[in-house]
């Protein structure tokens with residue numbers, strides 16, 4: 130059993146004039162692409178609507194201090210963390226968003 134490979138997040142397209150951008154998350158040789166758009170957030174942190182290309186699901190992701198972070202995906206509901214929050218936090222941490 131080998132350890133899981135590190136997850137890689139890439140900003141594919143910076144947010145355009147409408148605030149819509151694209152990032153990808155690569156793990157275990159699979160890459161998934163997400164369209165995202167920052168949305169207003171009055172309760173702390175930064176909020177994004179994230180839509181995985183090819184699927185109908187839209188997740189509302191909030192990124193900030195731990196208590197300001199949330200996501201609507203199953204992973205976050207189960208474990209309190211997920212690749213969407215971690216990925217966007219990484220892009221923000223690198224000053225890319």
Ligand SMILES: [Zn+2]
Nearest residue numbers: 200202211213
């Ligand atoms: Zn999530």
